[in-house]
Amino acid sequence: MLDNLSYSVSFTTRAPRQTEVDGREYFFVSCETFDEMVGAGEFLEWACVHGNFYGTSKRQIIEETAAGVDIILEVDVQGAASVRQLLMDSVSVFILPPSYDVLRQRLIARGTDSPQELEVRLRNAPEELKQYSSFDYVIINDEIDRAAAQLASIIYAERARCMRQEPLVRSHQQV
Numbered sequence: 001m002l003d004n005l006s007y008s009v010s011f012t013t014r015a016p017r018q019t020e021v022d023g024r025e026y027f028f029v030s031c032e033t034f035d036e037m038v039g040a041g042e043f044l045e046w047a048c049v050h051g052n053f054y055g056t057s058k059r060q061i062i063e064e065t066a067a068g069v070d071i072i073l074e075v076d077v078q079g080a081a082s083v084r085q086l087l088m089d090s091v092s093v094f095i096l097p098p099s100y101d102v103l104r105q106r107l108i109a110r111g112t113d114s115p116q117e118l119e120v121r122l123r124n125a126p127e128e129l130k131q132y133s134s135f136d137y138v139i140i141n142d143e144i145d146r147a148a149a150q151l152a153s154i155i156y157a158e159r160a161r162c163m164r165q166e167p168l169v170r171s172h173q174q175v
Helices: 031-039 058-066 077-086 100-110 115-134 144-159 162-173
Strands: 005-007 010-012 026-028 043-049 052-057 070-072 093-096 137-140
Touching (some): 031 052, 043 058, 043 077, 052 058, 093 115, 093 144, 137 144
Antiparallel strands (some): 043 052
């Protein structure tokens, strides 16, 4: 397990699925509350995805990065594009299913989407999958242990970048 790592819990206007808990998978809010949060500038990024609104809390990102914690944001391609523009030192990773058929099978097996929601997701998937090339890294999620190890490797490598090690290097030079 990686240390100094956090997971951002997004806000959404969609209804919770059967096993989801408010504050764990998402913060579930009304459209009115979401609109108020947008108006108050509370989101780092937000977008309408598959007919529902999703947003990342600006406060959480600011607080945790100030404390030296790396944060994983699980966002769609629109959200990732916004984050890349707003946070120049962000690192984007596209988690790619091994094929469209596997994606379809996984969504069906998950059993959390209505037939209409499933249709929208599958209709939007080809365009979303084309966006992989705008990300810094791509992980093909065909085998969970390998994909998780790749993600950990990316995090370790990014933490070792010269620009991120500068304060530590300078402190050693003063010894």
